Amino acid sequence: MQLDGVLFFPVTPFDATGGVAVDVLAEHVKHGVAAGPGGVFVACGTGEFNALDVEEFEQVVKVAVEATAGRVPVFAGAGGPLPIAKQFAVAAQSAGADGLLLLPPYLVSSPPAGLVRYVEEVSQASNLPTIVYQRNNAVFTPEAAVQVACLPNVIGLKDGLGDIDQMQRLVLAIRSRVHKPFQFFNGLPTAELTVPAYRGIGVELYSSAVFCFAPDISLGFYEAVTSGDTARTNRLLTDFYWPLVELRDKVPGYAVSLVKAAVAKAGLDVGGVRPPLIDPSPEHLAELDRIIAAGRAALEG
Numbered sequence: 001m002q003l004d005g006v007l008f009f010p011v012t013p014f015d016a017t018g019g020v021a022v023d024v025l026a027e028h029v030k031h032g033v034a035a036g037p038g039g040v041f042v043a044c045g046t047g048e049f050n051a052l053d054v055e056e057f058e059q060v061v062k063v064a065v066e067a068t069a070g071r072v073p074v075f076a077g078a079g080g081p082l083p084i085a086k087q088f089a090v091a092a093q094s095a096g097a098d099g100l101l102l103l104p105p106y107l108v109s110s111p112p113a114g115l116v117r118y119v120e121e122v123s124q125a126s127n128l129p130t131i132v133y134q135r136n137n138a139v140f141t142p143e144a145a146v147q148v149a150c151l152p153n154v155i156g157l158k159d160g161l162g163d164i165d166q167m168q169r170l171v172l173a174i175r176s177r178v179h180k181p182f183q184f185f186n187g188l189p190t191a192e193l194t195v196p197a198y199r200g201i202g203v204e205l206y207s208s209a210v211f212c213f214a215p216d217i218s219l220g221f222y223e224a225v226t227s228g229d230t231a232r233t234n235r236l237l238t239d240f241y242w243p244l245v246e247l248r249d250k251v252p253g254y255a256v257s258l259v260k261a262a263v264a265k266a267g268l269d270v271g272g273v274r275p276p277l278i279d280p281s282p283e284h285l286a287e288l289d290r291i292i293a294a295g296r297a298a299l300e301g
Helices: 022-035 053-067 082-094 112-123 142-149 164-177 191-200 214-229 230-248 255-267 282-300
Strands: 039-042 072-076 097-102 130-134 154-157 183-186 203-209
Touching: 022 039, 022 053, 022 183, 022 214, 053 072, 053 082, 072 082, 072 112, 072 191, 082 097, 082 112, 082 142, 097 112, 112 142, 130 203, 142 154, 154 164, 164 183, 183 191, 191 214, 191 230, 214 230, 214 282, 230 255, 230 282, 255 282
Parallel strands: 039 072, 072 097, 097 130, 130 154, 154 183, 183 203
Antiparallel strands: none
8 A cells, every 4th residue: 555645634523521523523534535635544643542542443433434435545543552552453443444553652661672572563463554653752773663664564654753864764774675665754743844854865755734724735835845846835834834833832732732723713613632632722822823824825925
C-alpha cells in the first residue's frame, strides 16, 4: 500500500455527556474525504487516541471506515502499554481499518532492541500494514530502524522528533538495506512548517491537522510546495503556519485542542477535549480567527 497526497487526521467529536458523537464524526470524515485527502488517519494524535478506551476506539474506527466508503485508505492509531496496543490493533482490524499508525509505548525509556520487540509484537497482533511513529520515547537508531522496516507488516516510518540529521540517517539506512516498498512521513505537529526541510532529505509525505478545519489552505499549501511555487509556499508559511505554531506553543496540548476548536468554529459541533488537555482560552480563540483569516488571504495572494 502506497500513500500519496495530504493525509487527513480527523478529530474525535464528543457530545454533551462526554461520549463519542458518532453522527458528528461521520459528517466530519465525509466532509474531509470529499475535499480530496490521500488517506484518513483516525483516532491518532489529533483524534485523542490517548483519551479513548478500546470500545470507543473501535466505534470511532468503524464510523470512519463507513464514512470513507473505500475512497481512500483508513489508518487507525495503536500504542501505549504492549497488551493495550495489541488490543487496539485487533480492534482496528475488526472495525475494518486498512492499516495502523503505531504510536510510542507508554512512558518508559527503552533500548533500541526493546523498541524493535515492541513493534514486532504489536505488528503481529493483526494483519494490518503498520506505520511506526518515532516520537517522544520511541527513538530508533539506524540499525533498529532497519530491523523494524524489515518486519513483514511494517510499511513506513513517521518522524515526530524533528532531528533532521537523525532522520536522514534512518532514511539512508532503510533505503539502502530494505528491499520492499517503504514510505517516510513528517509527523511533527503542524508539519507544514517543516515540509521544505523534510523534502530536502526525501521525506515528502506529512500529516496535516490543518486539513481538519481548513482543507482549502492545506491543499493550497500542498499544491504550492509540490509544484515548486516558492513564493506561495513562503507566503503561507510566513502568514499562516508560523503564527499558528507560535500560538500552538503557548499551551501544552494546543496541537490538538486548537485544531478541535477550529473545527467547531467552521460549523461542526465536535465538543471540547478530554483531560488532561484543555480547551483554548477566548483570547487564543480570537487569535486563531485572525490567523485563519490571514491564511486565506495568503492563499489568494
